[in-house]
Amino acid sequence: MLADDALLFREGLARLMGEAGFEVTGQCGDAERLLILARSHRPDVAVVDIRMPPTYTSEGLDAARRLRAEHPGLGVLLLSQYVETHHAMTLVRDACAATGGAGYLLKDRVTRLSELAEAVRRVAAGECVVDPGLVSRLVSRPRSSTVLEELTGRESQVLALMAEGRSNSAIARNMGLSHKTVEAYVRNVFDRLGLALSEDDNRRVLAVLAYLRAS
Amino acid sequence: MTAPARAGVLAGRTVRTRTVSGPRPAGLGGARGGAVAFLASGSFYGAAVMWGGADPDAVAVAKAGAALLATWSFFVAGFVALARRPGSMLGALMLTSGAVGTLNSLTYVNHPVAYAIGNLASPLFILLWLHIAISFPEERGRAGPARRVLLYAGYFVIVPIVTVAQVLVEPAHYGCDTCPPSGVFAAGYVVARPYQLTVIAVFTVTCALVLMALCLRWYRASPPRRHVLLPMLPATVSAFTLAAAGWVGTAVDRPEVATAVLVADFGAYAASALWPVGFLVSLARARLHRSVVADLALSLDAPLRPAQVQQALADALRDPTLRLLLRPPDHERFVDVTGRPAGLPTAAEQHAVTLLEGGAGHVVALVHDPALDEDPRLIRAAATTVLMAIENERLNAKVMAQLAEVQGSRSRIVEAMDAGRRRIERDLHDGAQQRLVNLALMLRLARSRLEDGHRARPVVDEAVSEAEAAIEELRELARGIHPAILTDAGLGPALESLAERARLPVKVLALPGRRLPPTVESAVYFVASEAIANAAKHARANEVTVAVDEEGGLLRLVVSDDGIGGADPHGPGLRGLSDRIAAAGGRLSVTSSLSHGTRITGEIPLTWG
Numbered sequence: 001m002l003a004d005d006a007l008l009f010r011e012g013l014a015r016l017m018g019e020a021g022f023e024v025t026g027q028c029g030d031a032e033r034l035l036i037l038a039r040s041h042r043p044d045v046a047v048v049d050i051r052m053p054p055t056y057t058s059e060g061l062d063a064a065r066r067l068r069a070e071h072p073g074l075g076v077l078l079l080s081q082y083v084e085t086h087h088a089m090t091l092v093r094d095a096c097a098a099t100g101g102a103g104y105l106l107k108d109r110v111t112r113l114s115e116l117a118e119a120v121r122r123v124a125a126g127e128c129v130v131d132p133g134l135v136s137r138l139v140s141r142p143r144s145s146t147v148l149e150e151l152t153g154r155e156s157q158v159l160a161l162m163a164e165g166r167s168n169s170a171i172a173r174n175m176g177l178s179h180k181t182v183e184a185y186v187r188n189v190f191d192r193l194g195l196a197l198s199e200d201d202n203r204r205v206l207a208v209l210a211y212l213r214a215s
Numbered sequence: 216m217t218a219p220a221r222a223g224v225l226a227g228r229t230v231r232t233r234t235v236s237g238p239r240p241a242g243l244g245g246a247r248g249g250a251v252a253f254l255a256s257g258s259f260y261g262a263a264v265m266w267g268g269a270d271p272d273a274v275a276v277a278k279a280g281a282a283l284l285a286t287w288s289f290f291v292a293g294f295v296a297l298a299r300r301p302g303s304m305l306g307a308l309m310l311t312s313g314a315v316g317t318l319n320s321l322t323y324v325n326h327p328v329a330y331a332i333g334n335l336a337s338p339l340f341i342l343l344w345l346h347i348a349i350s351f352p353e354e355r356g357r358a359g360p361a362r363r364v365l366l367y368a369g370y371f372v373i374v375p376i377v378t379v380a381q382v383l384v385e386p387a388h389y390g391c392d393t394c395p396p397s398g399v400f401a402a403g404y405v406v407a408r409p410y411q412l413t414v415i416a417v418f419t420v421t422c423a424l425v426l427m428a429l430c431l432r433w434y435r436a437s438p439p440r441r442h443v444l445l446p447m448l449p450a451t452v453s454a455f456t457l458a459a460a461g462w463v464g465t466a467v468d469r470p471e472v473a474t475a476v477l478v479a480d481f482g483a484y485a486a487s488a489l490w491p492v493g494f495l496v497s498l499a500r501a502r503l504h505r506s507v508v509a510d511l512a513l514s515l516d517a518p519l520r521p522a523q524v525q526q527a528l529a530d531a532l533r534d535p536t537l538r539l540l541l542r543p544p545d546h547e548r549f550v551d552v553t554g555r556p557a558g559l560p561t562a563a564e565q566h567a568v569t570l571l572e573g574g575a576g577h578v579v580a581l582v583h584d585p586a587l588d589e590d591p592r593l594i595r596a597a598a599t600t601v602l603m604a605i606e607n608e609r610l611n612a613k614v615m616a617q618l619a620e621v622q623g624s625r626s627r628i629v630e631a632m633d634a635g636r637r638r639i640e641r642d643l644h645d646g647a648q649q650r651l652v653n654l655a656l657m658l659r660l661a662r663s664r665l666e667d668g669h670r671a672r673p674v675v676d677e678a679v680s681e682a683e684a685a686i687e688e689l690r691e692l693a694r695g696i697h698p699a700i701l702t703d704a705g706l707g708p709a710l711e712s713l714a715e716r717a718r719l720p721v722k723v724l725a726l727p728g729r730r731l732p733p734t735v736e737s738a739v740y741f742v743a744s745e746a747i748a749n750a751a752k753h754a755r756a757n758e759v760t761v762a763v764d765e766e767g768g769l770l771r772l773v774v775s776d777d778g779i780g781g782a783d784p785h786g787p788g789l790r791g792l793s794d795r796i797a798a799a800g801g802r803l804s805v806t807s808s809l810s811h812g813t814r815i816t817g818e819i820p821l822t823w824g
Contacts, residue, residue: 006645006649006653008653009649009652009653009656012653012656012657012660013656015660016656016659016660016663019660019663051644051699056641056644056645057699057702057703058703058704081644081648081649081652081686081690082690082694082698082699082700084700084703084704084708084712085708085711085712085715086700086704086707086708086711086712087700087703087704087708107652108652108655108683108686108687110652110655110656110659111655111656111658111659111679111682111683113659113663137715137716138715141715141716141717141720142717142718142719142720143720144720144722144757144758213711213715214723
């Protein structure tokens with residue numbers, strides 16, 4: 001299911017998604033239509049532009065919230081020409097649930113089909129997806145505190161992957177490590193940052209993003 | 216009666232004054248006439264004394280001297296009053312009293328005709344004196360009905376009756392054994408004693424009434440009026456009391472009271488000699504000094520409401536009845552200080568009006584006591600002061616209006632600029648940025664249709680990267696023009712986003728918890744953005760802190776760094792920030808030093824609550 005007010009982009013994206021092996025069940029140009037279509041088509045994932053009619057600000061976020069309320073199992077992937085931590089955190093807080101994930105990606109990511117496809121699959125699987133560009137910007141921003149610099153390379157990597165919304169098993173897969181090792185890294189990182197370890201992945205994402213933003 | 220309009224130029228403006236007042240008494244034609252009367256009566260008296268020879272009785276000679284001293288004292292006071300206030304009714308009355316008193320002194324000339332003339336003048340002299348005593352300090356027009364009745368009764372009833380009695384009754388018949396016989400008319404046939412008693416009773420009652428009238432006036436008088444009346448009071452009260460006591464003593468006509476009567480008579484003469492002095496002191500006090508205009512100008516220094524101006528004028532000119540009327544430009548009617556339409560008084564109302572016209576078409580009318588016309592230049596100066604205050608107020612209001620207009624247009628310009636920036640950002644987002652994303656997407660699609668190893672594939676890959684780079688650059692450009700997050704989510708998230716992207720560590724200490732008016736959000740955002748950029752570029756700072764808090768309807772932004780200072784508050788950069796804050800109705804302050812870094816504080820009032 002695709003919702004974007006730019007027709008050409010929507011069509012192109014539909015074709016691309018088709019090539020990546022997804023079935024596009026419906027397309028529309030605004031949030032209202034999206035809600036109607038979602039009711040009839042029952043998609044696994046809705047890919048939604050954050051900025052749509054009528055106000056062209058952050059309709060996608062509201063749509064994600066409403067979709068989540070109506071269809072608990074539906075994953076929502078928001079695309080935006082700007083990725084903002086504020087929006088990412090709002091989405092994770094409001095729309096990310098174990099039953100159906102939510103994601104927030106820079107629109108340009110569509111040119112990297114594999115990344116897009118992976119994000120759609122992760123959202124469908126109930127994960128939170130935070131744009132890696134946003135995460136890397138947060139991790140590498142200049143800061144006066146030296147806590148992050150003191151992390152080992154592996155630890156930093158784990159931190160970034162957590163911020164992107166990945167679960168421990170996903171991190172383990174991604175880094176080619178055992179689940180246990182990853183768990184140890186995660187505990188280590190949380191200790192170093194002085195954060196309380198949370199079992200809930202979404203809250204873990206929020207905690208990490210908040211830390212990265214504030215320090 | 217309307218005096219001819221006077222025209223003059225005052226402070227570069229045309230000033231017209233018009234005076235409306237009640238009928239004026241003819242007076243004696245001013246000081247010159249008074250001087251002539253004085254000299255004439257003095258010579259006349261001297262000649263009469265030489266011709267008839269003074270009474271050899273020492274007491275009578277002393278009485279003659281005292282009486283002459285008293286009358287001359289009246290003359291002097293009359294001259295001074297007329298010189299100070301040309302056309303003054305009181306001055307004229309004083310001079311007339313002096314003249315009549317001189318005639319009255321002829322009773323001391325040992326000649327029947329002189330004595331008769333002196334006797335004729337006596338009641339009129341007392342009435343004139345009484346007239347002055349109860350009128351002072353008003354020149355005319357303000358006598359109440361009681362006072363008027365008293366004066367009419369005095370002039371038209373008492374004076375004729377007593378005059379007739381004085382002439383017809385042989386002095387010896389009413390107790391004056393040393394007085395020469397009245398040689399004018401055949402005498403000795405009138406029943407003297409009852410007549411004498413009647414006359415004495417009338418005079419005594421009149422004196423009592425005058426004293427009562429004075430007491431009543433004192434009781435009713437405002438403090439400034441009492442200040443004026445005070446110097447006259449002792450002489451008036453003692454003169455009338457002593458005179459009445461003397462008459463009563465004469466009426467009793469017993470040897471035991473003879474000395475007391477003599478003392479009372481001399482006391483009365485002394486009091487009457489001193490009385491004009493009191494009159495002059497009172498007159499001096501009643502005179503409004505030019506300094507009141509200076510005081511008035513000072514009191515009008517602060518912006519005042521018209522009612523306060525009227526009060527200040529009334530106080531300064533010591534006229535509680537004073538009214539200030541205004542006629543704004545292009546208006547036909549006057550309004551009073553409460554803004555209600557008001558007409559100028561007619562001549563019958565016995566108020567004087569001073570009109571002044573200001574350069575901008577304002578007309579001020581002062582409706583005041585005609586007594587103030589004693590010094591028309593003073594009242595004109597006072598009116599001009601008021602007019603200047605009003606003009607000043609008007610100019611002030613004009614400047615304020617222009618300032619508000621300039622501020623309004625500045626805000627509108629900045630708002631328009633913000634709106635323009637938002638529109639450009641949106642146009643870029645929906646236009647060029649979207650097209651580039653489409654282009655990248657199409658290229659990606661094209662690439663996927665090329666089989667592996669196709670010659671075009673690297674080219675397409677390169678095109679995709681180029682498109683991505685273009686998108687990235689365009690995105691940063693659009694963000695610089697106007698960040699979408701500021702519109703979407705407000706100042707807090709926008710400043711967080713700014714801090715994330717800064718080239719040096721930025722700590723956000725406090726943020727507003729709510730959305731603020733777009734102008735305020737834009738102004739604060741851009742100032743913070745510039746301040747952070749400056750800190751990164753010039754200050755060699757290690758860290759910047761940003762805090763935005765709201766307190767008491769004031770939004771305060773503080774951006775401080777730990778850099779080397781040296782920021783110039785008057786340089787173009789900070790000036791621009793200052794202008795940006797000022798356009799939103801706030802102000803910017805900058806402190807910058809090597810030891811404490813640079814601290815930029817912007818404060819914007821949130822007048823809309």
